[in-house]
Amino acid sequence: MVVARTVEGVQVVSISGEVDLSNATEVSDAIGRVVSADVTVIVVDLSETAYLDSSGIAMLFRLAERLGHRRQELRLVVPPDSPLRTALELTNLPQTIAVQDAVE
Amino acid sequence: MAGRAGVSETSGVLGLRLPADPSRTVAAIVLVGAAYDLGARLGLNLSLVEHNVTPLWPPTGIALAAFLLLGRSMWPGVALAALAVNLPISNGPLPALVTAVGNTVAPLVAAIILERVGFRRQLDRQRDALAIVFLGALASMTISATVGATTLFASGSIGADELAGAWVVWWTGDAMGILAVAPFLLCIPLFWELEPWPAARWLEAAAILVVTTALVLWTTYSDLPLLFLVLPVLGWASWRLQLRGAAPAALIASLVATWSATHELGPFERGSLLEQMLTLQAFNASVALTSFFLAALVTERLQSARALVAAAAELEWRVEHRTAELSEANTRLLQEIHDRSEAQEQLSLEEERSRREHQIAETLQRSLLPDRIPHIPGVAVAARYVPATADMRVGGDWYDVIQLRGGLIGLAIGDVAGHGLQAAAAMGQLRMAVRAYAVQDPSPVAVMNGLHGLVSGLPMVEMVTLLYLVYDPETGTVRFTNAGHPPALVIGNGDTRYLDGGLAPPLGVVAHWDYAEATQDLRPGATLLLYTDGLVERRTLSIQEGLDRLVSQASGNENADVDALCDHLLSALPGNGKVVDDIALVALQPLVLAGTPLSLVVPADARMLFPVRHTLRRWLRESGVDPRDEGEILIACGEACGNVVRHAYGASPGDMHVEARLVAGSVELAVRDQGQWRIPADRGGGWGLQLIDGLMDSVDIDSGPEGTEIRMRRRVLVGGEE
Numbered sequence: 001m002v003v004a005r006t007v008e009g010v011q012v013v014s015i016s017g018e019v020d021l022s023n024a025t026e027v028s029d030a031i032g033r034v035v036s037a038d039v040t041v042i043v044v045d046l047s048e049t050a051y052l053d054s055s056g057i058a059m060l061f062r063l064a065e066r067l068g069h070r071r072q073e074l075r076l077v078v079p080p081d082s083p084l085r086t087a088l089e090l091t092n093l094p095q096t097i098a099v100q101d102a103v104e
Numbered sequence: 105m106a107g108r109a110g111v112s113e114t115s116g117v118l119g120l121r122l123p124a125d126p127s128r129t130v131a132a133i134v135l136v137g138a139a140y141d142l143g144a145r146l147g148l149n150l151s152l153v154e155h156n157v158t159p160l161w162p163p164t165g166i167a168l169a170a171f172l173l174l175g176r177s178m179w180p181g182v183a184l185a186a187l188a189v190n191l192p193i194s195n196g197p198l199p200a201l202v203t204a205v206g207n208t209v210a211p212l213v214a215a216i217i218l219e220r221v222g223f224r225r226q227l228d229r230q231r232d233a234l235a236i237v238f239l240g241a242l243a244s245m246t247i248s249a250t251v252g253a254t255t256l257f258a259s260g261s262i263g264a265d266e267l268a269g270a271w272v273v274w275w276t277g278d279a280m281g282i283l284a285v286a287p288f289l290l291c292i293p294l295f296w297e298l299e300p301w302p303a304a305r306w307l308e309a310a311a312i313l314v315v316t317t318a319l320v321l322w323t324t325y326s327d328l329p330l331l332f333l334v335l336p337v338l339g340w341a342s343w344r345l346q347l348r349g350a351a352p353a354a355l356i357a358s359l360v361a362t363w364s365a366t367h368e369l370g371p372f373e374r375g376s377l378l379e380q381m382l383t384l385q386a387f388n389a390s391v392a393l394t395s396f397f398l399a400a401l402v403t404e405r406l407q408s409a410r411a412l413v414a415a416a417a418e419l420e421w422r423v424e425h426r427t428a429e430l431s432e433a434n435t436r437l438l439q440e441i442h443d444r445s446e447a448q449e450q451l452s453l454e455e456e457r458s459r460r461e462h463q464i465a466e467t468l469q470r471s472l473l474p475d476r477i478p479h480i481p482g483v484a485v486a487a488r489y490v491p492a493t494a495d496m497r498v499g500g501d502w503y504d505v506i507q508l509r510g511g512l513i514g515l516a517i518g519d520v521a522g523h524g525l526q527a528a529a530a531m532g533q534l535r536m537a538v539r540a541y542a543v544q545d546p547s548p549v550a551v552m553n554g555l556h557g558l559v560s561g562l563p564m565v566e567m568v569t570l571l572y573l574v575y576d577p578e579t580g581t582v583r584f585t586n587a588g589h590p591p592a593l594v595i596g597n598g599d600t601r602y603l604d605g606g607l608a609p610p611l612g613v614v615a616h617w618d619y620a621e622a623t624q625d626l627r628p629g630a631t632l633l634l635y636t637d638g639l640v641e642r643r644t645l646s647i648q649e650g651l652d653r654l655v656s657q658a659s660g661n662e663n664a665d666v667d668a669l670c671d672h673l674l675s676a677l678p679g680n681g682k683v684v685d686d687i688a689l690v691a692l693q694p695l696v697l698a699g700t701p702l703s704l705v706v707p708a709d710a711r712m713l714f715p716v717r718h719t720l721r722r723w724l725r726e727s728g729v730d731p732r733d734e735g736e737i738l739i740a741c742g743e744a745c746g747n748v749v750r751h752a753y754g755a756s757p758g759d760m761h762v763e764a765r766l767v768a769g770s771v772e773l774a775v776r777d778q779g780q781w782r783i784p785a786d787r788g789g790g791w792g793l794q795l796i797d798g799l800m801d802s803v804d805i806d807s808g809p810e811g812t813e814i815r816m817r818r819r820v821l822v823g824g825e826e
Contacts, residue, residue, distance in 0.1 A: 017510070020717070021746045022710035051717065051735075053742045054791040083735020090798035091791050 002027060004034035011039040012103055018051035019059070028059045035067070042067060045077040045103055052084045057091050064097050077103050129177060136170040137181035137188075144189040147281065150362045152273075152377060159384050160362040161277040163189070164211055164248065165285025168240060171215035172225050172290065183208040199259035206251025210278060214244030225290045227347050228403035233396040236286065241279040249275035269378075276385045283392035284358035287351040294348055301348075309349050312341045316353045317360060324364035329371045331361060331387050335394055342398035346406075350395035358388045465528045466491050469502070472532035473688075478507050481704040481712075481762075482577055482697060482719035485513075486666035488674060488689040492638070500527030500568075501636040501688040504535050506542050507711070511577055511718040514542040514551075517634040517690055518570035518589065534559070534568060546574045548585035548606065552619040555587075559611040568611040571634060575626060577694055578718055582624045582632060587611050590637055590651070593658060595669075596630030596693075600659045602651070628726070631666060631693040633658060638685035639677055653677060666691040698726035702764040707757060708749050708777060716762055717742055727766050730821035737771055737818060740799040743792035744775035744814045752779030752812065770801070770819050778811040 004013045013034055019027050035042055044060065046052065064074040075098045078085050088094060143162035151158040163186070170178040186204035194200035223235045253271035256262045262270050295301075301309070316337050323330040334357050341349035365372040365384040372380045470489065477485045485505055500520025508514050516538045520530045534555065541554035551572050559568055571592055573584035584592065584603060588610030591602040605622025626632055640650030657676045661669050670689050678687065702723040706712040717738050724734045741762065748760045761776040796803050800816040807813075 018714065018717075020710070020713045020742060021749060022713055051738060051742070053713075053739060053746060054795055055746065057791060081732075083732065083739070086736055086799060087739050087795050090795050 002030035002034060004036075006036065006039060009039055010041045010043055011036055012043045012045055014045040014048060016048035016050075019049060019056035020051065020053045021055045024053075024055040024059045027056070028063060031063060032066075035072075037070065037072075039072065041073045041075060043075045043077060043103060046082065046084060047077055047079050047102075049082075049084060052087065054087075054091070057088065057093060060093065060097065073098075075100060077101070132174050133178055133181035135181070136166070136174065136178045137185040139166050139170070140182055140185035141188060143281075143285065144185070147277070148189075148193075150359075150366050152366055152380065158277045159273070159280060159365060159381060160284055160358060160388065161281035162285045163207070164245065164278040164281035165283070166281075166289065167208070167211035168214050168282055169286045169289035171211055172218065172223075172286075173293065176212060176215060179208055179212055182211065194255075195259040195261050199255045199261075202255045203252050206248045206255070209251070210244050210248035211282075213247055214240040214282070217244060226294060226403075227287060227290065227351075227396055227400055228407065230397060230400045230404065233393075233400040236396070237283065237393060240286070241282040245275050245278035245282065248278050273381065276381065280358065280362075280385060280388045280392075283396075284355050284388060287347065287392075287396060288355040291347045291351040298348070301345075305345065309341075309345055309352075312337060312345070312349055312353055313356060316341075316356050320357050320360040320364075324360065324370035324372075326370055327373075331371055331383075332390075335390065338391060338395045339398055342395050343402055346399045346403045347396075350399040354391045354395040357391045361387050361391075461525055465525045468525065469500075469528040469531065472528065472535060473502060474504055477505055479706055480505075480507060480513060481706055481715045482695055482722055483513060483575075484666045484691075484693045484695055486670045486689075486691045488670045488687070490638075490674060490678075490687040490689075492686045500531045501638065501686045502531040502535050503634065503688045503690045504538060505690065505692075506539055507715065508542055508546045508574065509714075510546075511715050512546050513575045513577065513692070514538070514546055515573040515575065515632070515634060515690060515692060516542075516570065517636060517688055518568055519636050519688075521567040530562065530568075533562070534570070538570075538572065542572075542574070548572050548574060548583050548621040549619045552585045552587060552608065552611075555611055556617060556619070560615070562612075567613055570611055573632070573634070575632070575692065575694075577715075577722065580626055580628070580694065582626045583621045584624070585619050585621050587619075588613070590635060590640060593633040593635075593654065594624065594626065594630055595633060595658045596662045597627060598662075600655050600662065602655075626694060628694045628696040631658075631662065631669060631691055633669070633673075634688075634690040634692075635673075636686070636688045638687035639673065639689060641685060642678070650677075666693050696726075697723040698728075701766075702762070704762040705759050706762070708753055708760040708779075710746075710749050712760070713742060713745055713749065716745055716760075720762065720764060723764060724771070728823040729766070729771065733771070733818065733820040736799040737773065737820070740796045740816055740818075741773055741775065743795050744773070744816070747792050747814075748775060748777045748779070748812075751781040752777040754779075766820075766822065769822060770817050773800075773816040773818075774813060775816075776811060776813040780809065781807075781812060 001016045002013060003016070004011055006012070013031055015027060015031075031044070044063070060074075060076065067074045076088075078088060078099050078101070080101055088099065093099070140163045143166045147158050147161045147163060150160055167182040170182065183204055186207040187200060190200040190203045190207070191197065194203060217239050218235055221235050221239060223240070224232050227233060227236065249271050252274045253267055256270055257264065257267050316334055319334050319337060320331070323333060338350060338353055338357065341353040362384060364370055365380055368380070371383055375383070469491070473489055474487070477487050487503055487505065489501065489503070500522055501518070502520070503517040504514070506514035506516070516535070518531070518534060520527045520534065522530075537555055537558050538551060541551045545551070552570075555568075555570065568587070569589040570587045571584065571589035573582050573592065575582050582603070585606040585608060586592075586603070587608045591604055593600065593602055603622065603624050605624075606620060608617050608619050635654070640654050641647065642650060645653070654673070654677065657673055658669070661672050664672065670691050673689065674687065697719070702720065704716055704719060706716055720741055721734060721738055724737065729737075745760060745762065752758060752760070758777060758779055761774070763774040763776075765772045796814070796816060800818045802817045804815040805812065806815070
């Protein structure tokens with residue numbers, strides 16, 4: 001499930017549940033629908049994301065690229081104890097997209 | 105006179121009845137008296153010797169005919185005329201009176217006797233001929249002869265020696281008077297009473313009379329004793345015209361013969377008086393007997409012939425009538441046979457139609473039911489559908505097992521009221537509707553609300569019972585709403601009971617309903633059983649007894665796998681091998697995963713990634729693997745499975761095998777397919793392998809023509825210890 005909220009010019013999009021090959025495109029489209037063109041920073045919060053596979057990671061890369069074209073910055077929130085953390089690091093994602101432990 | 109006559113058959117005598125009019129009776133009496141007088145004058149003219157011996161005395165015949173035709177009340181006419189006739193020829197008034205009495209009594213007695221013996225004046229029977237000859241003429245006339253002869257002797261007219269001769273002459277004369285005259289008079293009314301003669305018959309009668317007269321006259325003038333020649337002519341008359349021809353001919357023959365005898369002509373020329381008398385009386389008797397007997401015989405024969413013809417006609421009519429009846433009965437029978445055969449044919453057609461509809465409905469129903477139960481990892485599911493065998497009905501029972509988002513499993517079982525094609529078609533629509541609503545929102549309340557609206561809009565559906573459940577393998581809970589369906593049964597762990605909550609009326613019964621859901625835990629190893637009423641209903645049992653039997657049969661088999669359980673229930677419950685109502689049955693059991701290796705075979709489909717992952721997660725948790733290891737193992741397994749889904753089979757379907765074992769503190773995973781592929785180097789795919797490599801301690805890829813297998817191993821913490 002994708003939920004978005006905006007706090008002080010920053011849009012936070014929370015993804016809850018699991019993202020895999022079967023629904024990565026769906027989640028991507030959902031984010032695309034909620035992302036506002038007026039904000040400069042979009043934070044995708046993965047705190048409530050129980051599972052994210054490589055198709056989800058690829059989706060995040062593409063999202064970052066798309067937002068970059070629009071001069072918008074993508075940041076991720078991944079808690080330190082998230083089961084996703086290792087996987088994200090293995091794909092070198094943190095080198096491209098800023099990853100923070102919490103939503104400020 | 106005769107024109108007013110009525111014919112009565114009530115007595116043997118067929119008399120003419122005059123109306124009870126005294127003046128007419130008197131007129132008739134006067135007429136009879138006149139006729140008697142006339143006859144007497146004729147008779148006296150025919151006497152052989154002076155006025156004493158008369159061989160033919162017509163008045164006697166006239167008197168008898170009058171009594172027979174007009175009644176005995178004619179006696180005064182007869183008596184007075186007799187007195188008048190006898191007065192001039194008797195020795196004084198007394199002898200005349202006595203003789204007149206004798207002359208009156210004799211024909212009166214004759215008439216009485218004849219009436220007594222049932223004489224018919226038509227003389228159409230032999231017994232009538234016999235009666236008039238022997239009773240009417242010979243017997244009765246002994247009275248007048250005795251009275252007359254005695255009076256002659258007493259009055260001194262004759263001597264004692266002449267008495268016998270006088271008696272004989274008197275007797276034969278009276279008798280001949282009756283034989284010659286009475287039949288002739290009696291035959292006259294027959295001309296009106298019987299069928300009229302055509303002209304030819306009249307001519308024939310005239311010819312007979314002429315020939316008779318001529319013949320008798322000729323013989324009387326001939327020297328030869330040829331009187332008998334008249335007999336064939338009388339035979340002819342009797343044969344052809346019966347009494348109406350014979351009586352006049354006989355009268356003429358007798359009169360002419362008697363006249364010739366009185367004039368001593370022909371055969372009567374010679375001989376004594378006695379010889380003449382004998383000859384004459386013999387002739388007259390022969391004439392009378394011949395004509396009347398023959399006439400009676402012929403009449404009888406004709407009547408017999410007519411009766412025979414009538415009988416034959418009647419027989420023919422009866423035969424025709426009966427034949428017509430038979431023919432009608434036959435027609436009716438044929439019609440009935442035809443009708444029956446048509447009805448039979450109709451029945452056969454109906455049966456055939458009904459049988460075909462049954463077949464179509466059953467085929468339709470089977471095709472509308474899930475063709476195979478989805479293979480859901482970590483969960484065993486079995487389903488059965490048994491059509492009714494007791495009659496030709498196909499029910500509207502149906503079920504479905506639906507894999508939903510988030511690993512949820514939707515279960516639905518229902519019964520559409522009614523049977524046959526319509527019920528089967530409605531059931532198909534409902535099943536698809538449940539799928540559609542559940543995919544949109546799996547919650548029981550949402551599904552029921554959707555279906556409620558749908559059923560309200562389906563005119564052909566009267567009532568639908570539906571039990572919808574959604575099972576979450578992750579949490580081990582069942583949420584359900586039951587719209588009028590027999591409750592689901594949870595079997596296992598020593599506690600078998602029905603799921604009684606979440607009740608609602610059947611769909612389509614009420615306009616609005618606030619649906620609510622109930623929740624029930626379903627632990628691994630327990631079995632959830634859904635069924636339709638055909639499983640528990642038996643004619644001899646109450647519903648409660650049926651439900652109790654299901655509990656006891658299910659409890660005794662709680663350790664059986666779902667297929668064995670379904671088979672056992674179907675064989676144990678309906679009984680008699682006959683299924684009265686159709687039965688649908690679905691059993692679902694979350695498998696106990698801990699302690700044994702996990703082995704899953706699922707279609708290589710992206711939608712299967714979630715249930716595979718969740719089953720593996722459940723297996724890892726139940727096996728006590730540390731949550732931190734769990735998450736990363738899941739990602740590694742998911743990547744391996746994702747590769748199979750994307751690359752192993754292309755567009756073709758194929759299976760994916762996932763096996764997991766816990767060996768010496770390590771989780772060993774194997775993901776296998778039977779496809780032909782190479783690990784691609786594109787985005788994501790590359791990451792997939794990269795992730796597997798990074799997350800697991802060791803990875804082996806075995807790729808060949810028969811498929812690819814990725815084996816992975818990772819040391820894990822089990823139960824908090826490494």
